[in-house]
Amino acid sequence: PIFRRFLTSKEQFHAYLRAGGKEEEEEKKEKKEEEQVSSSQSEPPAKRVKAEELSQDGESPGNAGEEEKERPEKKRARGQNKSRPCMKPNCYEQSRLCPSVTQGCAGQCHFGPRCRFLHDVSEYLAGKPADLGQRCVLFDTFGRCPYGVTCRFGRAHLGDGHQNLVNTALAQQWEGKLLVRNGLSKELQQQLRKRKFSFQKAEEFLRGLHRGKGGKGTGGPAEVSNCTAPQEGLGGSPSSQGAEDAPSIPTLGPLTDEDVTKLRPCEKKKLEIQGKLYLAPLTTCGNLPFRRICKRFGADVTCGEMAVCTNLLQGQSSEWALLKRHHTEDIFGVQLEGAFPDTMTKCAELLNRTIDVDFVDINVGCPIDLVYKKGGGCALMTRSNKFEQIVRGMNSVLDVPLTVKIRTGVQEKVNVAHKIIPRIREWGASMVTLHGRSREQRYTRSADWEYISECARVASPMPLFGNGDILSYEDANRAMQMGVSGVMIARQVPLGALIKPWLFTEIKEQRHWDISSSERFDILKDFTNYGLEHWGSDTQGVEKTRKFLLEWLSFLCRYIPVGLLEHLPQRINERPPYYLGRDYLETLMASQNVDDWIKISELLLGPVPPSFTFLPKHKANSYR
Numbered sequence: 001p002i003f004r005r006f007l008t009s010k011e012q013f014h015a016y017l018r019a020g021g022k023e024e025e026e027e028k029k030e031k032k033e034e035e036q037v038s039s040s041q042s043e044p045p046a047k048r049v050k051a052e053e054l055s056q057d058g059e060s061p062g063n064a065g066e067e068e069k070e071r072p073e074k075k076r077a078r079g080q081n082k083s084r085p086c087m088k089p090n091c092y093e094q095s096r097l098c099p100s101v102t103q104g105c106a107g108q109c110h111f112g113p114r115c116r117f118l119h120d121v122s123e124y125l126a127g128k129p130a131d132l133g134q135r136c137v138l139f140d141t142f143g144r145c146p147y148g149v150t151c152r153f154g155r156a157h158l159g160d161g162h163q164n165l166v167n168t169a170l171a172q173q174w175e176g177k178l179l180v181r182n183g184l185s186k187e188l189q190q191q192l193r194k195r196k197f198s199f200q201k202a203e204e205f206l207r208g209l210h211r212g213k214g215g216k217g218t219g220g221p222a223e224v225s226n227c228t229a230p231q232e233g234l235g236g237s238p239s240s241q242g243a244e245d246a247p248s249i250p251t252l253g254p255l256t257d258e259d260v261t262k263l264r265p266c267e268k269k270k271l272e273i274q275g276k277l278y279l280a281p282l283t284t285c286g287n288l289p290f291r292r293i294c295k296r297f298g299a300d301v302t303c304g305e306m307a308v309c310t311n312l313l314q315g316q317s318s319e320w321a322l323l324k325r326h327h328t329e330d331i332f333g334v335q336l337e338g339a340f341p342d343t344m345t346k347c348a349e350l351l352n353r354t355i356d357v358d359f360v361d362i363n364v365g366c367p368i369d370l371v372y373k374k375g376g377g378c379a380l381m382t383r384s385n386k387f388e389q390i391v392r393g394m395n396s397v398l399d400v401p402l403t404v405k406i407r408t409g410v411q412e413k414v415n416v417a418h419k420i421i422p423r424i425r426e427w428g429a430s431m432v433t434l435h436g437r438s439r440e441q442r443y444t445r446s447a448d449w450e451y452i453s454e455c456a457r458v459a460s461p462m463p464l465f466g467n468g469d470i471l472s473y474e475d476a477n478r479a480m481q482m483g484v485s486g487v488m489i490a491r492q493v494p495l496g497a498l499i500k501p502w503l504f505t506e507i508k509e510q511r512h513w514d515i516s517s518s519e520r521f522d523i524l525k526d527f528t529n530y531g532l533e534h535w536g537s538d539t540q541g542v543e544k545t546r547k548f549l550l551e552w553l554s555f556l557c558r559y560i561p562v563g564l565l566e567h568l569p570q571r572i573n574e575r576p577p578y579y580l581g582r583d584y585l586e587t588l589m590a591s592q593n594v595d596d597w598i599k600i601s602e603l604l605l606g607p608v609p610p611s612f613t614f615l616p617k618h619k620a621n622s623y624r
Contacts, residue, residue: 001567002560006579013578017588017596092609093539097124102148104164121149121162129539131155132606137529138537143170150538152606179327180288180534182355184320192315192350201397202345209341209389271359271401271430273331274463275480276300277504278488280405280433281335281361284617285498285552288326289530289545293523294497298504299489301331306363309338309347323355333359333403337366339375341386345393352398359401359430362390367407367439378410378439381420391427401430405467408451412440415451418458425462432459433488436468446573453482471496472569473507498555512569514562517586521603524549528604543609546601553597554616557590 008016098117100109109115118124129152136153138145145157148164157165191197278301279286279294291302304322311319325332334357338344348360364387366377373379380387395402404424409416421432434455436447447468456464463485470476470489479487489497489504496503501523506513531545560576562568581587588596594614602608 002564002577002579003566006564006581008578008580010578013580013587013591014593016580017584017591020584092543092611095124095127097121097150102150103146104148125149125162129609132542136537137532139165139167141533142174143167143172145537147536147538147541152539152542153537177327181325181327182320182323182357184315184317188354189315189317192313197350199346199349202342202349202393205345205393205396206342209393268398268430269358269400271403271463273301273431274485276331276486277507278433278465278486279303279497279504280467280488281305281363282498285548285555287548288324288534289527289548290501290552292326292328292530293527294501294504295326295328296526297502298508299497301333302329303332303361304334306335306337306366309336309343312336312347313343313350323351323357325356331358333357333361335361335363335405337363337371337376338390339379339383339386341389341393344390345397348394348402349397352400357400359403360394360398361403361405361433362394364404364406365433365435367442372439378407381406381416382410384420384423387420388423388427391424391429395428402428403431403433404429405433405435407435408438408448410439412438414438415448417451418455421455421459421462421464425459429462431463431465431485433465433467436466444573449479449482452479452484456483456485469496469573471499471503471571472512473510474569476507477510498552499559512562517561517581517583517589520556520589521585524600525604527552542605543612546605546608547614549601549604550594550597550614551617553600557592557597559589561586 096117098109098115098119101119101121109119128150131154132152134153134156136145136151136156138147138151139153139157144166145151145153145164148154149158149162151157159165188197277299279291279299281303282290283305286303286305291299295302304324307319307322312323323334334351334355336344336347336351338347344362351357351360363377364380366372368377371377371379375383375386380390391402391404406417406420406424415438417434421434424432434452436449436452437443437445449466449468452464452466452468456466465486465488466479466482466484467488470479470487476487500506500515502513502515528545528549531548532541535541535544558576560570560579561581563582564579576590579587579590581590588600591597594616598608598612598614
C-alpha cells in the first residue's frame, strides 16, 4: 500500500537509476499529471489500460481470457543458486605478500625458499591495487593496523620506507583487552585433527547407550530431574540405577569435590531471557559484524550461525569462525546441527570446555534438503529416539542451559510440535523456540501464531519463544499477547532483522521509525567498518566484507520506507512494487538488481576487482 505518487513502472525505475537521479523533478511532475488523470477515472490504472487495448483491437474479454490461458505461466524463482560462481576473496589478488613480512619478521618464514608468497615489499607494492581511501578504520580505532603494507587504506599509516606507524597512546588503551572470544587455537586444532582430544563425559554417556538403555536414565546424577533426589557422595544412599550404570573411571591424584559431586540440573546456570528480544541464528548473514549492528539497535540475545558438529570435531577453521563472540554480546549462544547422539554429545563437551557461551541451541528447524536427508534439522522431529538421545546426551555434558529450535512439523497440515514439546521438557532442555511454519512451508505463507499460543500453554513452565512474521512493533505486541515468553527476530521471507535491523529499536520504543536513506547508508557504513575489523583491511578482507554486504543488500532492498506507505505497517510477505523514493539514494536502495547492489558496495569499499562476480544465495532475491 504505497502512495500512488511514488509508484512507477519497471522501465521508468531503471531509467531513473541509469540517469543518476538527474531527472528526479521531471519524474515527479509526470507522476502528478498521472494522478490527476487517474483520479478522474473510476477504474484502477492497470484495468483501464487493459480495457483501452481491448477496445482498440475490437476483441471481446472472452477472447482475451483465452489468450491469457495460452500464455505459459512464468515460473517463480525459488531455492538456492547452487551453480553460482564461487570466487573466493583470496582469488582477487594475484601476488600476495608473505605474512611473515607483514608481521615484521621476514627472516623467520617457516617455508624459506619454498614459500609461494612474495618477500620483496617493493615488488608487491608495484602490483598492489590503488588504495580505497584516506583513512584506515583499524588504525583510527586501535592505533595500529596489523595488515601493514597489505592494507587497502595503507596511506593512512605507512611512513617512510613503508614503515607501519603506530599511535602508541591509542594502542595502549586496547592493550590486553580481548575483543573477540571463542577462537580456535593451533594446539586445539592439532588435537582434533589427530583425534587426541579426550571426550570423557560424552564417552561415559555413550557407553550407557550401548548397554541398551536407549538414552533413558543413563545413570549419572546429571540425569536426575528432581533436585531433592539423593545424590551419591552427599550422605544419602545412591539410587540403584545410578549404582548399576555408573562406570568405574580410574583416576590419579587427590580426590576433589568434582569427583564426588556432579552438577545437578537445578544447579546449572539458568537462562533468564523471558521478555527479551532474541536475534536468531541467520545462516550466511548472521555474521559477527551484522550481530554488532543488531546489538547496537537493541537486540538483547544473540546467537551464532548454525555450525555443523562434524566440522567442528574435525577442527575446520571456517566452521569454528561461526562461534566467535564479540565482547559487546552479553548474552550469546551457539547453534549446533547434527543427526547422531555420538557426534552431538562429543561436540557439546568440546564446546563446554573450550569456548565461552551462555547457552547451546540444537537446530531441529532447518528445512533444507542437504541437512534433512542426512537426518538432521527437521528430520529429528520424526526420529524421536535419536532426538531424545541427543538432548539427554548434550544436557549431561553441558554446564550451560540447552535450548531447542523446532518447527510445527514436517508436513504442512500435520502439526506435531505440541506432542514433542512436553517430551523435550522432560529430556532436560531449558527452553524451546517454535517457528510457526512446517518444513514443507519453508519460509512461505504466514506463521501460525494460534498454534504457537497452544504450544506455549503445553510447554509451561518451560519458556517458549515464538518465531515468525515479526516486522513491526505491532507484530511483536500481538505475539507477546499469545502467551509466549519472548519473540525471536529471525529468518522469514522477507526477513525481519535483515530487512530492518532497527526493528529492535521500534519494538522497544513502540514506534514506526521513518528512517532516512542517509541514516540507512550510515548503517551500511558501520557494517563495512565492523567487517574490516573482523575480516581484515587487506584485499582478501575487503572482498569478504563486500561479499557479505551484498548478501545483506539482497534482503535490505525489500524494505519500504515508512513515509511512502499509505497504510502502516509493512506486511512480512508483501513484495514491494516498483517505486521512486524521496531521493536518489532511497531509490537505489530499493533496487533488486545485482548491479545496483554492487554500485552501493563501491560507494563504501571502492571499485570491485576486474573479475568480480556475484549472485545472491537465493534465486528469488535478485536478477541481472
